[in-house]
Amino acid sequence: MGNQGEQVWGLLSGRWGFSRSVIREDSPADLLDRAEAADLLNISVGTFGGYRHETALRAAVRVVGGVEHWPRAVLEEWSAARPGDAGKRVRGGRPRGTGDLLPREEIRPRLAQLLDLDPAVTAAAAADVIGVHPDTATRTLAALRAEAVGPLLAAQPSLTAADVTRRLRFPGQAASAALAAAQGLRRAEEARAYVLEVTGLLGAAAGGPPDVLAPVRGAASLAVPLAAGESAAALVWDERWGWRTAPTRADVQSTATPPTGDAVRYLGARIAPQPADVVAAYRGRGGRRAPAVTRLPGESLQRLIPAS
Known part of the structure; x- marks a missing residue:
């Protein structure tokens, strides 16, 4: 991977700027965050999220600036000690039941940057790259896409999903969902x-x-x-x-x-x-167990809402 590719991956995984090899030689004493540890071990961030609870890694964790880090030497020793081919690591993805690995306040801006770089990114790929649960990625990407469509919809009420795809490069299904959500927000x-x-x-x-x-x-x-x-x-x-x-x-x-x-x-x-x-x-504690009437979303609300 060339320097430009390293910088793009650094942005996606939280390692801002150039890769470590560009800055200096590796040292056994280096403290690596989740993304760097996963890179060193040649596994996904999500997969490392499952391994980090093992005894050796849990005992070695160091918290710097509120972010978990592990010494390079410990990671290399842990990997070498695992049986089989590189510890018989799973192929990517997040272990079942694993929660978000990224602090809550960092999730939205990190996903926004990822969406800017790749408007067609899937929730599964985004979850794997930044280390969050796929459900979190799904909800946040949906909100970000709807917000991006909002200004277009305000300027062009007749906006179509095809227009969204052409202007924002969201794929077809994502464009349709984002447009529907933006219309709902409006x-x-x-x-x-x-x-x-x-x-x-x-x-x-x-x-x-x-x-x-x-x-x-x-x-x-x-x-x-x-x-x-x-x-x-x-x-x-x-x-x-x-x-x-x-x-x-x-x-x-x-x-x-x-x-x-x-x-x-x-x-x-x-x-x-x-x-x-x-x-x-x-x-008065009144009401029903089920709605008295239902309707499809999207119809004009003007005739439904009482005049103030």
């Missing part, structure tokens, strides 16, 4: 004033302003967090089936199908009831 912003009315009427029961939720299948949804001591974690409005309670913080998300459960209540018989009716149903 409709959520259109509904924000209505949801804010409900928030205002909740008074002290509201725990903060409404949050726009990440779209699932392009659906617009917002959540009003509730204060501590309330009977639910939040009230969620979804353009497909209206208002519902979210019993716990884990339930505060957009979903592919209407959530159900003993503590889930759907408030009102319309997609967008009058704000006072929503609050009355919540405070």
Whole structure:
């Protein structure tokens, strides 16, 4: 690999600038981070994430600037001591059950850089490169792609998936999903004033302003967090089936199908009831176990949302 290739890989895996061999000779005392350790051992970052819990590596870990490092000599000794062909390492990928190896605050900017370099990158490849769970990569890449489409959609409401592919180089399926998500986010912003009315009427029961939720299948949804001591974690409005309670913080998300459960209540018989009716149903512990009405996302919200 030439110097330019080394620098690109350094960017993707967190090793900014030139490779170590360009700067100086290797030393047994070198402290290597996860990406560098994986490179030394000729395995993926995800695979090293599974091995790092073994006794020898766990005992040798050093935390520098909040990031785990391992001495080069320890890594080389550990590799040499493993039986079989280089420890019979698995071929890439992440071990089942392995969580994110990258600090949470670094995941989004690192994936944004990767997406800039390769607009067609898959979640599996991105997870392997930067050391996060594939589900994390899937969610974050979807959000980044939707945000990239947003300005294009604002300038061209008739934007198509083919336009997205041509202008942003996202592959077909990713372009379609990003466009649907961007459209859902736009409709959520259109509904924000209505949801804010409900928030205002909740008074002290509201725990903060409404949050726009990440779209699932392009659906617009917002959540009003509730204060501590309330009977639910939040009230969620979804353009497909209206208002519902979210019993716990884990339930505060957009979903592919209407959530159900003993503590889930759907408030009102319309997609967008009058704000006072929503609050009355919540405070009166009224509601249904399932939505009274459902609709497909994407239809205009203007005729559904009550005039303020």
